[in-house]
Amino acid sequence: MSDDTVELEARLEEQEAFEPPEEFVEQANVSDASIYEEFEENWPECWEQAADLLTWEEEYDAVLDDSDAPFYEWFTDGKLNASANCLDRHLDDRGDEVAIDWIGEKGETRTYTYGDLHREVNEFAAALRELGVEEDDVVTMYMPMIPELPVAMLACARIGAPHSVVFAGFSAEALATRMESADSEYLVTCDGYYRRGDLLKHKEKTDEGLAQVGHDVSDVVVVDRGGDEYDHDLADNEHDYGDLVAEQEGAEVEPVTRDAEDMLFLMYTSGTTGEPKGVKHTTGGYLSYVSWTSQAVLDIKPDDTYWCSADIGWITGHSYIVYGPLALGTTSVMYEGTPDYPERDRLWEIVEEYGVDIFYTAPTAIRAFMKWGTEYPDGHDLSSLRLLGTVGEPINPRAWKWYYKHIGDESCPIVDTWWQTETGGMMVTTLPGVGTMKPGSAGPPLPGIDAKIVDTKGDEVEAGRAGYLTVNKPWPGMLRTVYKNDDRYISEYWEEYSDSDADEWVYFPEDGAKIDDDGYITVLGRVDDVLNVSGHRLGTMEIESAIVGVEGVAEAAVVGGNHPVKGEAVYAYVITEEGQGEDDAMRDRIVAGVEDAIGPIARPEQVVFTPELPKTRSGKIMRRLLEDIANEEELGDTSTLRNPDVVADIQAKVGDD
Numbered sequence: 254m255s256d257d258t259v260e261l262e263a264r265l266e267e268q269e270a271f272e273p274p275e276e277f278v279e280q281a282n283v284s285d286a287s288i289y290e291e292f293e294e295n296w297p298e299c300w301e302q303a304a305d306l307l308t309w310e311e312e313y314d315a316v317l318d319d320s321d322a323p324f325y326e327w328f329t330d331g332k333l334n335a336s337a338n339c340l341d342r343h344l345d346d347r348g349d350e351v352a353i354d355w356i357g358e359k360g361e362t363r364t365y366t367y368g369d370l371h372r373e374v375n376e377f378a379a380a381l382r383e384l385g386v387e388e389d390d391v392v393t394m395y396m397p398m399i400p401e402l403p404v405a406m407l408a409c410a411r412i413g414a415p416h417s418v419v420f421a422g423f424s425a426e427a428l429a430t431r432m433e434s435a436d437s438e439y440l441v442t443c444d445g446y447y448r449r450g451d452l453l454k455h456k457e458k459t460d461e462g463l464a465q466v467g468h469d470v471s472d473v474v475v476v477d478r479g480g481d482e483y484d485h486d487l488a489d490n491e492h493d494y495g496d497l498v499a500e501q502e503g504a505e506v507e508p509v510t511r512d513a514e515d516m517l518f519l520m521y522t523s524g525t526t527g528e529p530k531g532v533k534h535t536t537g538g539y540l541s542y543v544s545w546t547s548q549a550v551l552d553i554k555p556d557d558t559y560w561c562s563a564d565i566g567w568i569t570g571h572s573y574i575v576y577g578p579l580a581l582g583t584t585s586v587m588y589e590g591t592p593d594y595p596e597r598d599r600l601w602e603i604v605e606e607y608g609v610d611i612f613y614t615a616p617t618a619i620r621a622f623m624k625w626g627t628e629y630p631d632g633h634d635l636s637s638l639r640l641l642g643t644v645g646e647p648i649n650p651r652a653w654k655w656y657y658k659h660i661g662d663e664s665c666p667i668v669d670t671w672w673q674t675e676t677g678g679m680m681v682t683t684l685p686g687v688g689t690m691k692p693g694s695a696g697p698p699l700p701g702i703d704a705k706i707v708d709t710k711g712d713e714v715e716a717g718r719a720g721y722l723t724v725n726k727p728w729p730g731m732l733r734t735v736y737k738n739d740d741r742y743i744s745e746y747w748e749e750y751s752d753s754d755a756d757e758w759v760y761f762p763e764d765g766a767k768i769d770d771d772g773y774i775t776v777l778g779r780v781d782d783v784l785n786v787s788g789h790r791l792g793t794m795e796i797e798s799a800i801v802g803v804e805g806v807a808e809a810a811v812v813g814g815n816h817p818v819k820g821e822a823v824y825a826y827v828i829t830e831e832g833q834g835e836d837d838a839m840r841d842r843i844v845a846g847v848e849d850a851i852g853p854i855a856r857p858e859q860v861v862f863t864p865e866l867p868k869t870r871s872g873k874i875m876r877r878l879l880e881d882i883a884n885e886e887e888l889g890d891t892s893t894l895r896n897p898d899v900v901a902d903i904q905a906k907v908g909d910d
């Protein structure tokens with residue numbers, strides 16, 4: 254390293270605050286700090302600004318109806334269609350502009366202009382109708398990052414059929430439980446897709462899943478991604494996507510008029526209990542909110558080339574690959590594969606080739622880039638980049654600074670955006686054209702978002718002290734309920750801190766956080782039994798029940814251990830039944846059991862066999878202690894345990910592995 258570089262590194266290491274570059278501020282969609290005050294003084298009418306980004310068929314009567322809180326309604330009686338907002342309204346001015354630039358892992362590309370996307374969405378919407386899909390029928394999608402996924406989502410939106418996208422990496426069983434929970438009778442899937450050069454036989458997994466669905470599935474649409482590489486049969490109720498679309502060539506489907514509060518989609522996510530929750534998002538509030546945050550936080554303009562590297566199977570992809578960017582009429586890059594195939598510079602090659610302006614990714618990816626080394630980004634011209642973003646988990650200052658320097662060349666602001674599946678869109682982050690950035694801290698709540706850090710009694714904690722993050726006013730992108738389970742909606746999110754007698758409702762996202770004197774929030778992580786593995790949310794109970802389902806396992810406890818790239822990794826402590834081997838074969842069966850029940854993302858990093866689990870005198874498993882053991886941290890007082898002797902035993906085993 255030259256002296257200059259050393260000096261630069263040293264300066265960056267100490268620097269705690271970064272101002273947005275002048276050049277960025279000058280062109281930013283939002284650059285005036287008065288927006289915070291303006292939103293506060295004019296709440297909830299401030300959210301008209303978000304609704305104004307959309308085209309409404311009928312104006313709404315009220316911005317917010319809180320008469321049945323916490324079952325809030327936004328933009329009541331407004332009418333609109335999400336697909337018309339993402340497609341039709343752009344046709345006149347931007348029909349020939351690129352909506353999606355798709356890149357397959359093998360290097361093939363497909364370009365969809367807004368006109369192309371509109372055409373295919375119409376054709377597929379007509380096909381879905383012909384299969385019998387009616388307004389309000391839930392259509393499940395089990396698809397990887399291929400263009401037919403956003404096409405199918407928008408086709409559903411067009412005919413008013415809510416979609417439920419299941420991440421393609423989830424297991425057959427996970428698909429089946431989600432289809433059952435949503436009473437979904439239609440599935441759109443594909444035969445296969447590519448990962449590190451190999452064709453994954455997705456259709457086989459789909460078939461396994463379908464065999465486990467307890468009700469009749471009326472139709473399955475299969476996209477042919479594998480081509481000649483993968484021959485598969487289609488059953489009587491299965492249809493080839495290409496044939497269906499070809500049969501509908503040139504079809505036009507009038508977008509169905511949806512009420513603002515009509516469901517746009519369901520997204521299943523993990524919670525404290527074993528059952529994933531179906532988070533319900535609506536047409537008016539959600540679409541307004543993701544459009545507004547795409548504009549204000551991601552600074553998206555129609556002429557930009559924007560790239561969010563998330564998978565559409567998660568909420569980040571729904572909000573910030575599909576709905577927000579398309580509603581704003583921008584050009585998005587969509588990439589099928591992994592960042593290190595064929596080489597570790599794949600993403601930077603794409604940024605250079607497509608002239609990407611805005612790049613949004615996850616801290617886990619940034620930590621992997623850091624590990625691989627600077628030669629990969631250094632080999633490419635990344636000067637098209639204007640703004641960088643991260644989402645999904647806390648980003649440590651070192652990774653933030655690496656991203657700032659080696660990807661952004663110290664000339665791009667970084668937005669560290671805190672939000673959740675349930676919030677629909679971003680909630681806590683700096684506005685890139687307004688706020689000072691502090692690495693490691695997401696920033697202040699967005700304008701109009703009333704977030705506070707409180708103690709267990711709900712009283713605000715002092716600056717610098719850890720507490721619980723709460724949101725004290727509703728916002729348009731919020732979930733409306735847990736699908737078919739209003740009680741769970743209340744108990745999961747509202748019961749903890751609300752005073753229902755006083756009709757005061759406080760949303761609890763189940764994250765720990767602290768705030769500084771400038772009102773910047775640092776999110777510390779989940780406080781419930783949910784792990785964040787590579788930015789993916791996994792319930793410990795789901796993993797435990799998968800392990801206990803393995804023959805020969807008596808009991809299991811799952812906790813998160815620190816991991817340098819993944820953030821958290823799954824540690825499983827397992828008690829086997831009498832006479833069962835505690836060997837590699839058993840370990841393999843446990844890992845396979847978890848992969849079958851959930852998917853490879855939940856695969857345990859370590860399986861530790863133990864004769865007992867540390868328990869309190871009342872019989873509760875001491876998870877905190879297991880976590881400390883996984884992280885090889887000093888253990889506090891263990892004398893109150895019912896079985897203190899077991900601790901040293903387990904510690905020795907974790908060290909061994």
Ligand code: WT7
Pocket residue numbers: 522568569643644645646647648669670671672673674675695762763764776777778779785788789790
């Ligand atoms: C959980 C939500 C939001 C889309 C991807 C994940 C954690 C998210 C941040 C951030 C610290 C973060 C929280 C949250 N999280 N963003 N910028 N800093 N933590 O969505 O699967 O619903 O998970 O991810 O713990 O509760 P999700």
